[in-house]
Amino acid sequence: MSALLEIRGLRGGYGQVEVLRGVDLTVQAGETVALLGSNGAGKSTLNNVVCGIYPAWAGTVHFDGKDLSRAHYREVVKAGLIQVPEGRKVFPNLTVLENLELGSFTRARERRAANLDKVFAIFPRLKERLAQLAGTMSGGEQQMLAIGRGLMAEPRLLILDEPSLGLSPLLVDEMFGLIRQLREGGLAVLLVEQNVGQSLEIADRAYVMENGAIRFSGTPDELLGSDELRRAYLGL
Structure with a gap:
């Protein structure tokens, strides 16, 4: 069976600087895959090339x-390949409702009302703050809004780029609980994170990225079973 997302030999970068050096990665339908790596490993660049924000220099992306x-x-x-970007990127001068509605601007516009109800079922706090300007919300609330905006497009695969970044430990737990909920609902998720421990708890498979290339891949048990890998790449 072919993968929902299949990346082969992907290369790309900025200007003359190559960041991605032949990345291979797959995500199956309904699968949660963790992409792990330190700052500067090339994770966000990979997301942006896959999503068409920056051009690929070589290689293929099939969805x-x-x-x-x-x-x-x-x-x-x-x-149906939707990214929730690092740093949330909500529109600060627009209301919660306006931010959510923009999520369905390109895809699933005709089902906007039904999808709003689905988002509110997951994030009741957003429904309570419909008229609030996004820029006045807490970091955790903005992250909920960013994910809710992504869900408004009815993703086939949702890329979550550092969703726990800058959140308190309590909100980090809440965020990973939400990702587990999305997984149980059958949504394919590519989770791009530096939080290794909690990512591996919910992932079906994981990749470890370093200097623009995939260094290791396997199940969480396989990655955690390697002492060298745990020390050198996972920080455990």
């Missing part, structure tokens, strides 16, 4: 059998 290697980011969104 649900469709070649998106050179696709415009709007085509990527239309296909």
Whole structure:
């Protein structure tokens, strides 16, 4: 069976600086895959190239059998490959409701009302703050809003880029509980994180990235079973 997301030999970067050096990665339908690595490993660059925000220099990206290697980011969104970016990137001067509605601008607009209800079922706090400006919300609330905005597009696969970054330990636990809930609902998730321990607790498989390349991949048990890998790459 072909993977929902299949990345082969992907290369890319900024200007003359190569960041991605032949990345291979797959995500199956309904699978949660963790992409681990330190700052500067190339994780966010990979996300942005896969999602069409930056061009691929070489290699291929296939999503649900469709070649998106050179696709415009709007085509990527239309296909159902949705990224919740690092740093949340909510629109601070727009309300919660306006931010959520923008999530369905390109995809699933005709089901906006039904999807709002689904988002509110997951994030009751957002429903309580519909008229609040996003820029006045706490970091945890903005992260909920960013994920809710992504869900408004009815993703086939949701890329979560550092969703726990900058959150308190209590909110980190809440965030990983939410990701577990999305997984149990059958949504495919590519979880890009530095929080190794909690990521491996919920992932079906994991990749470890270093200097723009995949160094290790396997199940959480396989990664945690290697003393060398745990010390050198996982910080455990």
